[in-house]
Amino acid sequence: MDTRAYRLECLKESDVYEIDFPEVMQMKDTLLEAAMASINDLSALTLSSKSLTRVAADIRDKDWFKKLEESGFKPEKxxxxxxxxxxxxxxxxxxxxxxxxxxxxxxxxxxxxxxxxxxxxxxxxxxxxxxxxxxxxxxxxxxxxxxxxxxxxxxxxxxxxxxxxxxxxxxxxxxxxxxxxxxxxxxxxxxxxxxxxxxxxxxxxxxxxxxxx
Ligand SMILES: C[S@@+](CC[C@H](N)C(=O)[O-])C[C@H]1O[C@@H](n2cnc3c(N)ncnc32)[C@H](O)[C@@H]1O
Missing domain, CATH: 3.30.110 (Translation Initiation Factor IF3)
Incomplete structure (x- = not known):
């Protein structure tokens, strides 16, 4: 549920990937949308990172890294x-x-x-x-x-x-x-x-x- 990608200027050249359960991702989207609708200063919810990709995966499963790569993560970076x-x-x-x-x-x-x-x-x-x-x-x-x-x-x-x-x-x-x-x-x-x-x-x-x- 972290919001670093929206908060940290130092991430402006970084691609950020967040891994969590699908239902948590869904709830986060809902909360962020509600926050966006309720505040006047829309810039408060502008991405600070270069990009943000949410990856729905369970890190207990063996395929979480594959899912991360399929979402665009490049292990060589x-x-x-x-x-x-x-x-x-x-x-x-x-x-x-x-x-x-x-x-x-x-x-x-x-x-x-x-x-x-x-x-x-x-x-x-x-x-x-x-x-x-x-x-x-x-x-x-x-x-x-x-x-x-x-x-x-x-x-x-x-x-x-x-x-x-x-x-x-x-x-x-x-x-x-x-x-x-x-x-x-x-x-x-x-x-x-x-x-x-x-x-x-x-x-x-x-x-x-x-x-x-
Ligand atoms: C205590 S929170 C900390 C999250 C983050 N570090 C932050 O500051 O917001 C733990 C997070 O890990 C997620 N999580 C727990 N088990 C997981 C798993 N097996 N696979 C993926 N995410 C998991 C939870 O849904 C929750 O969002």
Whole structure:
């Protein structure tokens, strides 16, 4: 349901593809049309990106990438993939399938992945909703084909947004602890973390094949 393509000037030379379920696409169209009809400033809903293509697909299915290509996506063009608020809802094998498909693109062109990963303790918040996790996305992604992974935790200087100065904030409570620690030594609570990941790959990289977790 994101509206980056309408909001971000920096996308003016980028072709944007959005993948979602058909019914969500339909609802988004309806909402955007209603918004357009109700505001006087029509320029507010002008595309900022060079183009926007909506692709109705379920990324749990094996054919999602084919559908993306059939919609005009060119794998040989430099690509930024954004998996935001989605990967942990997928079963492990399907999440790994999506990540592997994206990582395989590193062999074709400059590729950047921006994604958020829950650690294992976070998925326990809702066993019925959250499935995929990684305590070490910075090991997992290089094992799939990314050469370089930058990882932040919510509250870190580059993922702070001025909102995390309260020392009692739950994210701040675990940020200073080694990432291997699962239970907080002070009060025995689970160390729930959300990792924000930037992963980079290109055809010229040397691929590290470390173990995944
Ligand atoms: C929590 S939202 C985040 C969306 C986006 N990052 C944003 O900021 O608006 C998750 C989105 O993923 C879509 N989604 C969930 N599972 C999906 C799947 N298997 N295939 C395609 N889209 C899916 C949902 O319909 C929803 O629009």
């Amino acid at each position: 430099s690509t930024v993939w954004i998996l935001e608020g989605i990967i942990y809802y997928l079963p492990h094998s399907q999440a790994m399938g999506v990540l592997k498909t994206i990582a395989d693109n590193c062999r074709i062109t400059q590729t950047v992945l921006l994604a958020d990963f829950m650690n294992k303790q976070s998925t326990a918040l809702s066993a019925s909703n959250y499935h995929f996790y990684s305590d070490w996305p910075d090991h997992l992604l290089p094992s799939l084909g990314f050469a370089d992974v930058k990882l932040s935790q919510i509250g870190d200087p580059d993922a702070d947004y001025g909102l995390f100065h309260d020392p009692h904030n739950l994210f701040n409570k675990v940020r200073g602890l080694p990432r291997s620690i699962q239970i907080h030594p002070d009060d025995g609570t689970p160390c729930r973390r959300l990792y924000l990941v930037q992963a980079f790959g290109s055809p010229n990289q040397s691929i590290s094949r470390t173990d995944s977790s």
